[in-house]
Amino acid sequence: xxxxxxxxxxxxxxxxxxxxxxxxxxxxxxxxxxxxxxxxxxxxxxxxxxxxxxxxxxxxxxxxxxxxxxxxxxxxxxxxxxxxxxxxxxxxxxxxxxxxxxxxxxxxxxxxxxxxxxxxxxxxxxxxxxxxxxxxxxxxxxxxxxxxxxxxxxxxxxxxxxxxxxxxxxxxxxxxxxxxxxxxxxxx
Ligand SMILES: CC(C)(COP(=O)(O)OP(=O)(O)OC[C@H]1O[C@@H](n2cnc3c(N)ncnc32)[C@H](O)[C@@H]1OP(=O)(O)O)[C@@H](O)C(=O)NCCC(=O)NCCS
Numbered sequence: 001x002x003x004x005x006x007x008x009x010x011x012x013x014x015x016x017x018x019x020x021x022x023x024x025x026x027x028x029x030x031x032x033x034x035x036x037x038x039x040x041x042x043x044x045x046x047x048x049x050x051x052x053x054x055x056x057x058x059x060x061x062x063x064x065x066x067x068x069x070x071x072x073x074x075x076x077x078x079x080x081x082x083x084x085x086x087x088x089x090x091x092x093x094x095x096x097x098x099x100x101x102x103x104x105x106x107x108x109x110x111x112x113x114x115x116x117x118x119x120x121x122x123x124x125x126x127x128x129x130x131x132x133x134x135x136x137x138x139x140x141x142x143x144x145x146x147x148x149x150x151x152x153x154x155x156x157x158x159x160x161x162x163x164x165x166x167x168x169x170x171x172x173x174x175x176x177x178x179x180x181x182x183x184x185x186x187x188x
Contacts, residue, residue, distance in 0.1 A: 001070045001125050009112040013076055017121055020071040020083060022061040025053050027080045028073070035082075035104040041142040042104060045167070068099070070125045074114045081109040084118035086126050086134065097132035103145075110144070119152050123179065132182045137163065140173040154179045 005017045020028055029049065036046040051059070063071045063085070071085035082105030089098045101122055105114050126134045138145050140159065154177040163174025 001066065001068075001129060002064075003070060003072050003121055003125060005117075005121060007113070007117050009076070009114065011112055013112070015081070015112075015114060015117070016075045017072055017117060018075070019064045020060045020073045020085075021064060022057040024073060024080065025056040025060055028060065028083065029053060029056055031080045031083060031106065035106055038107040039104070040166070041139045041145065041172075043164070068129045068131070070122065070129070072118055072121050072125070074105070074109075074118055076109065076114075081106055082114045082118060084115075084122050086122050086129070086131070088131075089135070097130075099126050099129070099131045099134050101126070101134050101136045103148075115144075115148050116151070119148060123152060123181070127181050132180065134179045134181060136177050137174045138177060139164065140175050146175065146177075149177050149179075152179065153183075 003017065003019055007015050007017060009015050032049045033046045036042050036044060036049070060071065063069045068088040069086060071083060073080055074082040082103070084101070084103035086099040086101055089095055089100050103115060103118055123134060136149065136154065138149065156175050156177050158176040160174045160176065162171050164172035166172060
C-alpha cells in the first residue's frame with residue numbers, strides 16, 4: 001500500500017513519511033537493532049533480529065506491494081528516525097478484519113511528534129486496506145506508548161500479567177488494546 005507524506009516536527013525539522021523500500025533493508029536492520037537496544041519494552045532482544053539483508057529486502061518489497069500490510073518509515077535529514085506498520089494477523093475468513101500495529105522510534109527522536117504522525121498514517125492505511133480492527137499489545141509500564149495509543153482512540157480490552165518473560169526472569173504485564181475502525185459506520 002502506497003504512502004507518502006511530508007510533515008513538520010515539533011522542533012521545526014522536516015520529516016518525510018514513506019513506505020519502506022527494499023533499498024532501505026540495511027538501514028532498517030540497523031534501526032531495528034538500535035531501537036531494540038534503547039528500550040526494554042519491545043517484543044524481542046536486539047540479538048534476536050535473525051533476518052539477513054536479502055530476506056529483509058524481500059520482505060520490505062513484498063510489504064510495499066501488499067494490499068493489506070504496510071511499513072512506513074520516518075526520515076529526518078535523510079536519516080531513518082522511526083518506523084511503524086500494520087500486519088494482517090491471519091489470512092482466514094473469520095480473522096481477515098484484524099491487523100496488528102507496531103511502532104518504534106529511535107530515542108534521539110522521541111517527543112518530536114513522529115510517533116503521532118506514524119500512528120495516524122497506519123490507522124489511515126488500515127482503514128484503506130479494509131481492516132475493521134487494529135490491535136496491539138503494550139507493556140503496562142510503557143506510559144508513553146499507552147498515552148499515544150489512547151490519544152488515537154485505542155482502548156484496553158484485557159491484560160496478560162505474564163505476557164513477556166525477560167531474560168533476567170522478570171515478568172512484564174501486557175495491556176491488550178484495540179481500535180475499531182468501522183466505529184463511525186456503526187454509529188450511523
Ligand atoms: C512510544 C513511542 C513510539 C512514542 O513516539 P514519539 O515520537 O516519542 O511520540 P510523539 O512525540 O509523537 O508523542 C505522541 C504522544 O505520545 C505520548 N507520549 C509521547 N512521549 C511521552 C512521554 N514521555 N510521556 C507521556 N506520554 C508521552 C503522548 O500522548 C503524546 O501526545 P502529546 O504530544 O499530545 O502529549 C516512542 O517513545 C518509542 O518508540 N518508544 C520505544 C519503542 C516502544 O515502546 N514502542 C511501542 C511498543 S508497544
